[in-house]
Amino acid sequence: MSHIATILLLGSGELGREFVISAKRLGARVIACDSYDDAPAMQLADGREVFSMLDGEALRAVAERHRPDFIVPEVEAIRTEVLAELEADGFNVVPTARATQLTMNRDGIRDLAADELGLVTSRYRYAESLDEVLTAAEHVGLPCVIKPVMSSSGKGQSTVRDPGDLEAAWTYAAENMRGDRRRVIVEQFVDFDYEITLLTVRHAGGVSFCPPIGHRQERGDYRESWQPAAMTDAAIGAAQAMARRVVDELGGHGLFGVEFFVKGEEVIFSELSPRPHDTGMVTLVSQDLTEFDLHARAILGLPLPDDIRARASASAVILADRESDDFGFEGLADAMAEGADLRIFGKPMTRSYRRMGVALASGPDTDAARAAASSAAAKVRIAYR
Incomplete structure (x- = not known):
């Protein structure tokens, strides 16, 4: 065998492309999957599969055909219950099937963070109709943010400051949902000083953190990011403590993109992705080991440096x-x-x-x-x- 492991990559966008490069440099074989052909990661991978990952039968068939050592999700729209079945059958889902189920949907990870772990979050409610959106907005107050529980790159997200705009926000969210769940989260608008992504790596040697990444968004999507973001030691410590709690609860090995709002010394948990984060593209120039290198090392059981620094x-x-x-x-x-x-x-x-x-x-x-x-x-x- 000429490779150290076979990886089935579920999602082949730009983040998947960089992950393929990192994994292949370490000797892994990668099969890249997506719903359309010639996706970015497919162009560099050892093989490709084109199918909808919301098609559970197709997902299982591809896994059975390739028998990968690791199944690595890179997108949100995946039939996660099939990943749980595959894990029960002996496949290694990164970081775990439970983590993918909880984090592929904003409601799952938010309930875990707020209700089970007691992390600081904004006020929020869920809604599955315009009437429920109106009720939720009354609870959390205006301005509020409305976004699908399943989406990527900020699609379907909007900030509402006037009650007359709630219907348009619901429509916009419903039209841009990924997957088949017609549900949104309506959350309190946080008047934060800045927001960060804390890249957190759970690996065989423990939990490691990259220096915080600042970022700016438009239309709910990242436009620029920078590292290291200026934070007080107390704020960094609070973010790291919350990130450690949630990734330890999710388990498995890999890199997590944990997002926080920061207001003064107060750090507020926002979201989490169990994979490399788009704002972490900055690590392609800022760190000796990029977020994709760190993800690949953690998955393959290889050591990470004790101290991860950034230019x-x-x-x-x-x-x-x-x-x-x-x-x-x-x-x-x-x-x-x-x-x-x-x-x-x-x-x-x-x-x-x-x-x-x-x-x-x-x-x-x-x-x-x-x-x-x-x-x-x-x-x-x-x-x-």
Whole structure:
């Protein structure tokens, strides 16, 4: 056997693509899966499978055919009950089937954090109809945030400040839900100073943390991130303590993207993803071992460094503004002329606000790095033919 393990990767977007690179560098064989052909990770993997991961029979058939050592989810829309069945049959689901079931849906992880672990969260309620949205908004108060319990990259998320906008927010969320669950979370708008992602790695040697990542969002989706984010020692300690509690409760090995709001010294749990996080793209330039390297090492049972450090760095996304399957990129040389780096994701189709690449830069401090990354991203143009 020429490889150390076979990995079945469920989801083949840009995060999956970078994970494939990291896993293959360590000698793993990767089968990349997605609902469309030629997805970014498929272009680099050892094999590919095209099917809807909400099709439980197809998911089981693919797992049985490849008999992977590890099943690694990278997207939210997966028939998670089938993952639980596969785990019961002896397959190794990363980090665990229970973790995927709880975190693929915002209601599962929020209830775990707030009700079972007692972590600090915003006020929230769930709704499955417009009437329930109206009732939930009365409970949490305005402004509030409405988002599907299952979605990715901020799709379907909106902030409501006026009661007259609640119906439009419900419609927008319902139209952008992933999977087949028509349910939203209505939560208190947190007037935070800033928000962070704390990349937390659970591995054979314990739990390790990356320096916090700051990020800015638009339309509920990440636009830029930077590392290390400025935080007090007390705030970092509080975030790490909460992250450790929740990942230990979820179990298994792998990297988790744990999101927090920070208001002064108060740290408020927001969400968790049991896999590399989009804001963690900055680690492609900021850390010696990227979030994808750390995820691969943890999964494969390989050691992690005792101290994970970060250079002052930033990432800024490159967005499409229309739908097309015939396009190219211009301005790459100009974008890289002053030292920035680029990752073009290799997606076969553009659409409005779709991430097509990312610019990466380091600097003497995060402000300089952010300016450099944003300048580089602005110089890349998508040429539609």
